[in-house]
Amino acid sequence: MASITLDNVVKTYPDGFTAVKGIDLDIADGEFVILVGPSGCGKSTLLRMIVGLEDITDGELRIDDVVVNDKAPRDRDLAMVFQNYALYPHLTVYENIAFPLRLTKGKFTEDEIDQRVRRASTLLELDEHLERKPANLSGGQRQRVAMGRAIVREAKAFLFDEPLSNLDAKLRGQMRTEIARLQRTLATTTVYVTHDQTEAMTLGDRVAVLRRGELQQVASPRGLYDQP
Numbered sequence: 305m306a307s308i309t310l311d312n313v314v315k316t317y318p319d320g321f322t323a324v325k326g327i328d329l330d331i332a333d334g335e336f337v338i339l340v341g342p343s344g345c346g347k348s349t350l351l352r353m354i355v356g357l358e359d360i361t362d363g364e365l366r367i368d369d370v371v372v373n374d375k376a377p378r379d380r381d382l383a384m385v386f387q388n389y390a391l392y393p394h395l396t397v398y399e400n401i402a403f404p405l406r407l408t409k410g411k412f413t414e415d416e417i418d419q420r421v422r423r424a425s426t427l428l429e430l431d432e433h434l435e436r437k438p439a440n441l442s443g444g445q446r447q448r449v450a451m452g453r454a455i456v457r458e459a460k461a462f463l464f465d466e467p468l469s470n471l472d473a474k475l476r477g478q479m480r481t482e483i484a485r486l487q488r489t490l491a492t493t494t495v496y497v498t499h500d501q502t503e504a505m506t507l508g509d510r511v512a513v514l515r516r517g518e519l520q521q522v523a524s525p526r527g528l529y530d531q532p
């Protein structure tokens with residue numbers, strides 16, 4: 305678990321366009337923060353700067369009070385879940401979940417990998433499907449495998465980029481419940497990007513509303529309604 309602090313964070317793209325205009329945000333250890341706003345307001349840019357896929361132009365990003373602006377993604381120890389879950393079709397569910405651990409080449413023994421994969425798959429109710437291939441799974445099961453890949457690393461925080469936007473309405477509802485339960489169980493710091501109002505109002509401890517690269521409001525889901 306970790307705190308994440310953004311201190312006047314700015315992103316100007318090489319073409320001169322400033323997509324993020326000086327954001328201040330303190331995310332507490334274990335907190336679940338929703339980042340919401342219309343398409344193009346800078347949500348993905350912000351998330352990608354936190355995870356390290358995009359350089360920060362100005363300002364400071366701190367994880368557990370350590371400045372990480374210049375740290376490579378792998379040294380930030382955060383786990384990202386994308387909307388296109390990009391599973392490896394030729395690998396089983398087990399091997400898809402184990403994959404991030406195998407990438408660390410020798411950091412984990414085969415026993416440790418096995419324990420972690422089984423812990424993740426129990427949490428996600430995938431135990432019965434470990435030997436199956438992604439093509440034979442339902443959309444929800446595939447999304448769970450993608451989440452398994454994130455949680456198996458036992459990273460400091462989860463970053464979700466519109467993870468449910470490719471699912472149908474019913475499945476989206478189920479996965480929403482699933483993500484809320486998982487976050488409560490693991491109590492891992494979470495930043496969740498969405499443009500879906502229902503997700504924004506039901507999932508998080510706090511909602512940060514972004515508009516044209518600026519933070520318009522930060523409040524509890526209830527507080528968003530109460531404000532004038």
Ligand code: ADP
Binds near residue numbers: 318
């Ligand atoms: P969101 O995730 O909220 O839809 P993005 O963070 O993807 O928004 O984009 C924010 C703004 O930055 C948009 O106006 C987009 O066109 C622009 N943008 C994103 N990526 C780049 C880039 N590589 N170069 C220039 N502008 C970009």
Ligand code: ADP
Binds near residue numbers: 343
């Ligand atoms: P999202 O809204 O989910 O961020 P987009 O379709 O806006 O998705 O962006 C997809 C990809 O294209 C991202 O990698 C983003 O950085 C890039 N991109 C978006 N807008 C621009 C732009 N104006 N110039 C260059 N790249 C862009």
